[in-house]
Amino acid sequence: MKNSIPRNVAVFVDRDGTLNEDHGYVTSPEQLVLFPGVPKALGRLNQLGVRVILVTNQSAIGRGFMTAQDFQGIQQKLTNLLLVHDATIDAVFFCPHHPKEECVCRKPNIAMIQQAAEQFTLDLSVCYFVGDKSSDLEAAHKAGSLGVLVMSSEYSTAALRARDHGKFPIAHVAESFVQAIDWIEGDLVERYQRSPGK
């Protein structure tokens, strides 16, 4: 199938609770446990030529639970786990701040998304954001991107309720990360690869 997906499309992904189990804070590589099928699903996006950009709040740094170096060690484990399946994350943006600092990067703020958009010349209106929390879906909405909610953590139902109360729209609700990527893949094909007469 001819790949006609423009290079200004990206899939933003949250980390904790979306790619991996979220039991409070992930502060060591051992605590990073991926959900089933995550590397292969990301690999499918890689093969479609869609950039995958990780956007994660890591207030455990600002709270003093770990250092930025610890975070990089955890990211190295993630990179290694993905590499086994020839999958890769194209860029990582993280907010190290304590919520009290009221920074512009911590989701639902969108400074990290805007920075990525600038760096990779993205059209945010055709980008996707996959996450398990209200802050992810709110950030997606503020950025003008398509929010995809995965029901993979204890926070997911709160995001559904917020949607029902009109806080933000959700383009798709998926039971798992793999199903979220299935939907995005189908949506991309629909948008960019539908050939005439098909």
Ligand SMILES: [Zn+2]
């Ligand atoms: Zn921040």
